Amino acid sequence: MRQVRTLGLLGTGVIGGGWAARALHFGIDVVAADLKPEMQEWIRGAIANAEGALARLTLAPLPPKGKLSFTTDLHAMARQADFIQENIPEQLELKQRVLADVSHHAPADVVIASSTSGLMPSDLQRGMVAPQRFLVAHPFNPVYLLPLVELVGGQRTSAAALDAASSFFTYIGMHALRVRREVPGHLTDRLQEALWREILHMVNEDVATTGELDDSIVYGPGLRWAAMGTNLIYHLAGGEPGMRHMLRQFGPCLKWPWTKLEAPELTEALIDKMVAGTQAQAAGRSIRELERLRDDYLVAIQQVLKPYNIGAGATLRALEERLYEAAAAGARERITDAGQPLRLVETYVRPEWIDYNGHMTDSRYLQVFGDATDALFRYAGVDDAYRRSGRALYTVETHVSHQAEARALEPLYVTTRVLEVDDKRVRLFHSLHRRRDEALVATAEQLYLHVNTPPGKASPMDAAVRARLADLQAAHRRGHAQDR
Ligand SMILES: NC(=O)c1ccc[n+]([C@@H]2O[C@H](COP(=O)([O-])OP(=O)(O)OC[C@H]3O[C@@H](n4cnc5c(N)ncnc54)[C@H](O)[C@@H]3O)[C@@H](O)[C@H]2O)c1
Structure with missing residues (x-):
């Protein structure tokens, strides 16, 4: 089965719109297909409506948003998609007909899933080409905030299709619940x-x-x-x-x-x-007002559950771990010369980051510098497993200096130098640059203390972590001296 870069949506109503918002937010391109051309405007509105709550779900570094395109040509959608999610009305014969038709145009390694609330996958896959790639993937409204998706295979569904669907949905922050056997209405x-x-x-x-x-x-x-x-x-x-x-x-x-x-x-x-x-x-209260209220508390509940690592909070935590790791992996690839400041974060000013003057707001500077620190520490070996072992680096001091403006959508990058390291402390220096003209937007100097977390006491860091940070510090000092 394919790696999913483009999600094809068949039907772009309430559920199709929700799938689109979630996928785009996590960097997946979406080709949305609906018989009605007016659904193009509708789906754009639905995505815009979801953005506010989605933007508050996590502060973890996100990939660039996916790109949305719309078509009324279902076959064209099927030819472009790596994964197809069907969301047309809940009528067995209609779904059977449309799924069979679309399956002729989607290569056999493209998973096709149905959002059906209660129809049986064995009935839906009957007339399809390569029915083994078909399954039910039943989400919950609002799809962009609720992590649950029930995965149900039919008589002809392959284990590979279920596994591929499970990985894709986990990637976009969902909890894939495998239903052991098909029953009307799923679980x-x-x-x-x-x-x-x-x-x-x-x-x-x-x-x-x-x-x-x-x-x-x-x-x-x-x-x-x-x-x-x-x-x-x-x-x-x-x-x-x-x-x-x-x-x-x-x-x-x-x-x-x-x-x-x-x-x-x-x-x-x-x-x-x-x-x-x-x-x-x-x-x-209008439906829109009530939706906003619902979305706000759904975000809040997931964040409250996160420290308990339970239910939807566990799903959010796993998603954030993946996002931080993906950002750190990208950073590792960019570290080609350790003598130069490390280019650890590539990002842009997300529209929700701006203040009333139209510039990136103060708290987001800390977030972006924090992402650079996270990527650096992961590079040195301070990852989730290290933290679970009861050790972490706590921020004890931050000094930010603002030099230039960054407006909405401005592409940015951060470079980082290790200034000092000893048994218990690390001092970092970050520089935030605008990509278009290399202007320095801000700098941050930060001091971190290594802590044994259960008692909350300063403690010496792992020798291997310290050695890695010390190597970087030495390389940065040499590089800095040469630059002068
Ligand atoms: N609404 C929910 O809460 C919910 C929750 C989970 C699952 N579902 C399931 O999701 C599916 C879609 O439900 P919805 O609420 O989004 O419906 P909806 O009526 O909002 O959207 C259906 C869309 O399908 C389009 N459509 C109709 N025939 C088509 C065709 N032949 N080809 C392409 N597009 C076509 C329509 O134009 C419409 O935009 C149903 O199977 C439903 O059971 C709904």
């Missing part, structure tokens, strides 16, 4: 449907309003669910004996049962109650 929608069915019953029988039912989740189980699912939470609810005790205690109620297995009839009266209830909850 999550089956669970969500059970909950929704009960909601419809209770609203129908005037047991509660939509708002009260949402409160019954939001103030309680919803908070638990962000990091632990029903099963692990119930294991805790059983006290020391855990799940066994829980099942003994509450198992009998499952037989009564509290819940109903069939949905109620969707009468006009029930529809009206559901609509009136949710309108009251929206309290005059």
Whole structure:
């Protein structure tokens, strides 16, 4: 299967737009294809709308954004894409027809995945050329912020296609959950449907309003669910004996049962109650306003979970580790002459980095210099494994000097010299340059202290790390003397 540089999207509605925003953000080009030409404007708006929240998801160094193109020619899209994600309406025959058609134009090593919420992959792959490269990859709205994607293979899907899809989705910051065998509704929608069915019953029988039912989740189980699912939470609810005790205690109620297995009839009266209830909850706020609120708290929750390395926080942490490592690997490739200051960061002023004067804002200088430091320390051997062993370099002093302006989209690079190193300390000097005219934009001198992290005490660094930093320092001193 191919390395994915270009993602082809088949259908560019709500879900196609979400895929586009996520992929572009992480440096993947997107060819978006839809039958309706007006979807070009729509998808550009959807991407712009997602950018604010996506930009706040991580401060890790990102590759340049991917490029978007739009076409109404599905075959042209299929010829250009390294991976195709289908997002057309949830109708079996329509999807079968379009997938079969597109499969004639996409080389056999191009994975084709469907966003279907509940259709079975074996049914969808039936008429396709090279059906072994087809699978279901079911995302969740908003695709650009929720990491979950369910991967489901059909009878003819190859393990290689599932593996390739899993790697690609992980690369763009997702949690690929492999579903062991195909069932209608996959895993999550089956669970969500059970909950929704009960909601419809209770609203129908005037047991509660939509708002009260949402409160019954939001103030309680919803908070638990962000990091632990029903099963692990119930294991805790059983006290020391855990799940066994829980099942003994509450198992009998499952037989009564509290819940109903069939949905109620969707009468006009029930529809009206559901609509009136949710309108009251929206309290005059537009869908766009509510989306922004949802996006903001989804970003915040993932960041809160990150230090616990749990759930979506673990996914974000793994993504950031990959981004820092990718930036450091790029830097290592550029280190051709250790005698010269190391060119560790290549970046540009992202639009969300500017202040009210249109220049790069103060905090982003620290971010860019921090990325250079991270790349240098990784080069010296201070990586995630080193930090997990209870050792790290803490910043104790930073002096930034501003020399020139950097405007939105301005390409920049950072060079770094090791000024001093001893057992416990490293002093670095960074220079930030504009690429177009080599002007010096800012410099930063930073002092780092090596720390044994559990007690938070200064400690000598690993000998190999120190030796690498000392070699760089000696080379930089020689290079600096020659330059004078
Ligand atoms: N909306 C959700 O919350 C959600 C979540 C997960 C998965 N899904 C699944 O994603 C898929 C798309 O859902 P959506 O909500 O984005 O729908 P949508 O109606 O917003 O978008 C569908 C798009 O497909 C286009 N289209 C229709 N026929 C086409 C064809 N023959 N060729 C190319 N484009 C065509 C339409 O013009 C439209 O832009 C469905 O299978 C759905 O089950 C939806």
